[in-house]
Amino acid sequence: MEILSLINIPYWILTISLICLSLYLYTVWRHGIWKRLGIPGPKPYPFLGLLKQLPIDGFAATDFNLIQKYGKVVGVYQGTRPTLLISDPDIVRDLFIKDFSNFTNRPDVIKPDKFTSHSMTVARDDYWKFLRTKISPTFTTGKLRNMTPLIQRCCGDLVDNIKKQSEGDSVIDMKEIASGFTMDVICSTAFGMQVNSQTEKDNQFVSYARRAMRTQVKAIFFLICMTFPFMKSIMTALFETPQFGGTEHFFKKVVSDILKDRNSSKIHRDFIQIVTEDSSTNDKSEDTEVPQGSSRFHSRALTEDEIAVNSLIFFSAGFDTTSISVSFSAYCLARYPDLQDKLIEEIDRTLGKEIPTHDIVMKMEYLDLFVSEVLRLYAPSTRFFREAREDVSINGWLIPKDADVTVCVYALHRYPEYWPDPDTFDPERFTEENKAKRHPYAYLPFGIGPRICVGMRLALLETKMAIVYMLQNFKFVTCDETEIPVIFEKGFLLRAENGIKLKVTQR
Numbered sequence: 001m002e003i004l005s006l007i008n009i010p011y012w013i014l015t016i017s018l019i020c021l022s023l024y025l026y027t028v029w030r031h032g033i034w035k036r037l038g039i040p041g042p043k044p045y046p047f048l049g050l051l052k053q054l055p056i057d058g059f060a061a062t063d064f065n066l067i068q069k070y071g072k073v074v075g076v077y078q079g080t081r082p083t084l085l086i087s088d089p090d091i092v093r094d095l096f097i098k099d100f101s102n103f104t105n106r107p108d109v110i111k112p113d114k115f116t117s118h119s120m121t122v123a124r125d126d127y128w129k130f131l132r133t134k135i136s137p138t139f140t141t142g143k144l145r146n147m148t149p150l151i152q153r154c155c156g157d158l159v160d161n162i163k164k165q166s167e168g169d170s171v172i173d174m175k176e177i178a179s180g181f182t183m184d185v186i187c188s189t190a191f192g193m194q195v196n197s198q199t200e201k202d203n204q205f206v207s208y209a210r211r212a213m214r215t216q217v218k219a220i221f222f223l224i225c226m227t228f229p230f231m232k233s234i235m236t237a238l239f240e241t242p243q244f245g246g247t248e249h250f251f252k253k254v255v256s257d258i259l260k261d262r263n264s265s266k267i268h269r270d271f272i273q274i275v276t277e278d279s280s281t282n283d284k285s286e287d288t289e290v291p292q293g294s295s296r297f298h299s300r301a302l303t304e305d306e307i308a309v310n311s312l313i314f315f316s317a318g319f320d321t322t323s324i325s326v327s328f329s330a331y332c333l334a335r336y337p338d339l340q341d342k343l344i345e346e347i348d349r350t351l352g353k354e355i356p357t358h359d360i361v362m363k364m365e366y367l368d369l370f371v372s373e374v375l376r377l378y379a380p381s382t383r384f385f386r387e388a389r390e391d392v393s394i395n396g397w398l399i400p401k402d403a404d405v406t407v408c409v410y411a412l413h414r415y416p417e418y419w420p421d422p423d424t425f426d427p428e429r430f431t432e433e434n435k436a437k438r439h440p441y442a443y444l445p446f447g448i449g450p451r452i453c454v455g456m457r458l459a460l461l462e463t464k465m466a467i468v469y470m471l472q473n474f475k476f477v478t479c480d481e482t483e484i485p486v487i488f489e490k491g492f493l494l495r496a497e498n499g500i501k502l503k504v505t506q507r
């Protein structure tokens with residue numbers, strides 16, 4: 001202390017310096033984990049690791065380049081979080097299916113607040129199993145068949161919107177139009193509300209929904225928590241203030257009012273109605289994926305908060321993803337006129353101008369091949385994740401407890417070993433014959449295993465219905481404004497940065 005007083009350093013400077021030094025040593029130690037375990041990967045950037053690269057190159061290109069350079073397993077750091085990037089279908093199967101009990105949970109970067117902790121996407125272990133068991137029956141074939149009239153109505157509005165916006169040979173932006181359509185489908189299938197978000201721009205419900213999905217601010221909170229995990233609690237508290245999020249009260253009230261207003265005389269076919277009727281006890285349909293062993297929660301119904309937050313995941317998990325699949329479908333139709341004609345031929349032969357039903361649409365063979373190929377090249381989620389519960393050894397490598405394991409869907413779907421000539425758009429890759437020749441886990445647009453996307457059936461139905469309605473009325477064509485190839489946003493979702501500009505001709 002006497003030496004310090006001699007060189008006259010104020011205590012506050014000394015304290016700050018010591019904190020900085022400790023943080024630096026902490027990150028250096030964390031950034032050595034993969035090297036100590038012998039897993040290949042790039043030298044991490046101080047503090048930020050891969051988080052420095054992601055905003056520059058974007059998730060898709062960063063993962064693609066790393067996997068090209070280091071192979072199918074790459075050790076990186078997101079901030080100081082050790083993350084294993086994987087694009088090896090065998091390893092994905094071993095971890096995400098065979099060893100699911102060790103890889104049940106997603107990493108919780110931001111500590112979920114009390115309300116969000118009821119969401120199926122972030123719930124952990126037995127509580128996740130309970131929620132999944134209660135919510136999965138919403139997406140059985142029977143329930144989706146019942147929901148189809150809601151989707152048909154939104155498809156009708158979609159066609160009207162395209163007609164209106166393309167008047168006088170105008171260029172339309174399918175990114176905008178598809179996002180309006182997806183919003184309408186969610187409002188009706190989750191909440192039973194009829195909205196045309198394309199024409200009702202100031203609808204209060206829609207503006208709250210858009211606010212709940214605002215991602216830029218969330219990204220900053222995520223970045224801080226990934227770099228310094230001990231900041232989780234502070235960031236969580238901030239995140240919930242009305243300036244940054246704060247949509248919880250609005251949606252809780254909406255759900256509470258809906259539940260009060262419902263009376264038994266009117267038939268409702270939406271998510272809120274289905275889970276209120278506690279469907280898991282009376283609808284164990286053949287095609288619902290329900291995890292086993294969800295012990296102690298089973299006997300009770302969902303609470304109002306659980307219904308509210310899980311109706312919100314229709315927005316957070318189902319909005320951008322489905323809107324990307326609809327907009328890129330239109331893009332591929334315009335880019336490949338021969339394939340568009342083939343699809344039109346199938347639609348005309350099967351349906352003509354009749355209203356598409358669930359069963360007819362889901363049985364259309366070429367439509368299925370086409371949508372599968374769209375979701376290969378333009379898989380909306382570039383990645384999906386799990387957290388290792390325990391140390392796990394795989395192919396002679398140790399994955400340490402708490403590490404993130406991330407499947408790089410964008411890179412996997414372009415790996416030439418599984419997808420010869422990967423940049424070519426070719427729906428024939430998905431014929432039964434060609435599928436049988438390929439690794440079954442080389443195609444993962446909806447994830448894999450017991451935690452696979454719960455809304456997959458709804459997303460496919462919605463996308464296919466939209467395509468059929470659109471092609472019954474129009475043909476898509478590229479124009480001077482169409483960006484070829486599309487430039488992607490840099491985020492985790494594969495959105496087109498500058499929209500998807502196309503023209504249509506009437507049929």
Ligand code: HEM
Nearest residue numbers: 121317318321322325381384446447448451452453455459
């Ligand atoms: C084309 C559209 C969609 C795509 C590409 C997509 C993709 C995904 C992916 C990759 C996952 C992670 C799976 C995993 O970790 O193994 C996921 C999870 C999830 N998705 Fe989707 N999704 C889509 C539409 C939807 C829709 C419409 C809904 C809701 C209505 C939805 C609800 C969810 C939920 C709740 C989860 C978390 C499941 C759980 O943790 O058990 N998704 N989705």
